Amino acid sequence: MLSGPQNSSAKADLAANHLAANLLRLRERIAAAASRAGRDVDSVTLLAVSKGQSVASLQAAQALGLAAFGENYVEEALPKIHALQGNAAAWHFIGRPQGNKTRDLATHFDWVHGIDRARIAGRLAEQRPAEVTPLNVCIQVNVAGEASKGGATPAEVPALLDALAVLPRLRLRGLMCMLPFGLEEGAQRAGFARLRLLLESANMRGHALDTLSMGMSGDLEAAVLEGATLLRIGTALFGPRG
């Protein structure tokens, strides 16, 4: 069996080439969707969802200019955050925050997307260190009404937004959703449009939300068409999760 530094660096080169090719294809998809939507492609931020990926893959992604990473599990994320320390990456927590993990989130992350309870947001506000910038937060909304999924119901969103807006050390940025897999584009667009309308009506009531965190590898086109500002992309970038 081949082994040794030569083989492993050849492997790393190959992986980096795959990543570069995937990124190119992904940027083409985003650009095509933005053009279909009549939107400036720079109005869409790409969040590299790095759950299940190695530190080496994250470093390769950084070398290609990706600056923001999304993780679902605190225990998996902390060593990666530590390994990339000093590299100015932004860390987004995109899982469902558990009560016993809020201190790690408040200390080590820049964004938390999956908030659906005021109590969790209160703990994050309490535990966010005073010497760093406020923690950016999004409320997750269960737009499809799936029984098994996390997220606030659309009806709960206005009160939740009002509760979060007054918390110190948090910066309320917007709304996040995740659609069921395998929907057709029309149904994807209807789901994402629902999130956009919730954000627009919140802003009409006086909030200043600027983030629609929606769209993954399989539905990013529909998300861009409905106004996504932040796409959370894993497999289309890194390939299948290891």
Ligand SMILES: *Cc1c(COP(=O)(O)O)cnc(C)c1O
């Ligand atoms: C895993 C995950 C993603 C990325 O999904 P892909 O289909 O791999 O692009 C996005 N958002 C959340 C919340 C996830 O858990």
